[in-house]
Amino acid sequence: MNQLSLIGRRLLQLIPVAFGVTLVAFLLIHLIPGNPARTVLGIHATPAKVAALDKEYGLDKSLPAQYLLFLNRLVHGNLGESLFYGVSARTLIIDRLPATLWLLVYATVIVIFMSVPLAMLAASKKNGVRDHAVRTIPLVGLGLPPFWVGIILVEVFALKIHLFPVDGYGSGVAGHLRYMFLPALTVAIGMAPVIIRSLRASMLDVLGADFVSTARSKGVPESRVFVRHVLRNAIIPTVTVLGINIGFLIGNTVIIEQVFALPGIGGLMIQSIFNRDFPVVQGVTIVFAILVVLVNLIVDLTYARLDPRVSLTR
């Protein structure tokens, strides 16, 4: 099967998901108790304003008609008008998307640099002291509240030893790298337990394979066996685990952006909640879902490229 039809198939699978995601985002507003327009605008809004918003959301029409209206606006890239900032939600989101993407990519890089050596250390001698030490990481790590880790890192590395700034985004690549190190590290710490656990398990699997014994019996040095044979094969299932957990990783950035006052869409979502700026919250929710679906698509396609044995026919 060629790459193109593979992509086509995978895109086709996205249609019901896109339908579901937009339906959930649409229904969010109908979960608001009472008249949504009244709730969104607050108790001091004039009846004329409420009526205008009713009309804008099409709340005077039937539910299916409203949904079609909503979809029509979406495909034209219209996420609605921010009630607080007075500009389109799309502009707000596009302005803030770079910071979120920076954080995500930065955190993913740190996760890899943290997890690969630790997993190798653990797998190099199963049930050894180092293995046991590494295996306690997930036990403790899974219960770490991400925002609390961020606060502790600020306390130690920003306030006590002034190594990194307390918050902010910085300017230029060097500035971003410096300013976003603590936030990215925080997100990475939240992710590392899952990755270490899966990488260790798949390394142990690969270590038992015949081609590893063959390499060893040929006298290939142990370090080379690890890097060229074990790591390369163990990384494939780990990419999948990373893909499955990407929703979790992306979700964590929402809170971390808030802790470090980063100008990303996660922080925008939390601030918009406090501003009761419903269109922005709805827009960010949809953009986050698109982000997850896109990353999963990329992971699936990368996976097929990394491992020639995989075909996505299923």
Added chain:
Amino acid sequence: MTDVIVASAGAAVPVERPAQRRATWYRNAPLIAGMTITGLLILVAVFAPLIAPYDPNKQNLAVSLVGPSAQHLLGTDQLGRDTFSRLVFGARVDLRVGFIAVLFPFVLGTFLGSIAGYFGGWIDIIVMRLVDTVVAFPFYVLVIALVFVLGTGERSIYIAITIVGWVSYARIIRGEILVAKQLDYVLAAQSGGLSSRRVIMRHVLPNVITQAIVYAMSDIVQDILAIVTLSYLGLGIAPPTADWGSMIAAGQDFLTTHWQLSTIPGLAVVLTGLGLSLLGDGLADLLRPGQR
């Protein structure tokens, strides 16, 4: 003593399995450690009024932000409330909400996963498309959005966690049932003319539920983290009720001078997570030996 009686009665064969299980459970270090930590935390939560030296919500501005002392073991917060007492009462709130919050997704996910896996067809298609949809949203994004539209408070937390959390159970149970459906004991029950409901409830579920129970242990950790996170953001447990998340948030303003205010409630969350993770690992060893 019991062994002697069993042996002399010649009934050793049927009781061998339970005896074996009894012999192994106390050698299961993670299980013992997890039970101890979780058990102690539950005791603290239950007996909070007896353990806490002060009313957790009683303000006393005369002693605001004092350091640890004999009167106030962990000092006081900016309103002069005793940190230790709030920590103890926080366990009561966060553990209760965490344990209750896991029940609804467990039941809903198990139910939907069972019917999807057992009947297949259009039920399966609908349930799995629902799963795909929920999974497309980052966990915290959907939970926060739902709590926002439903209004803050415990009830909204339960609803939001249920809407987001059921998918994992549905996936686990569906996968297990797809395998179990092909096994002889299920085919035998079906050909015996039992109703689908009876086959699922009495034959299939008891055999596949263990995976979901093991998963629930790590899920409670995630739920407690979600509750603490929501409270930290000001969307969870409403003040002045003592809760670890709002304690961390309140202490954040005093990081340079009173680091313990934010650090200690966080450690309480970590300890809870450790206890439940150990319990989960121990249960996994006990319930599905040979799989790890």
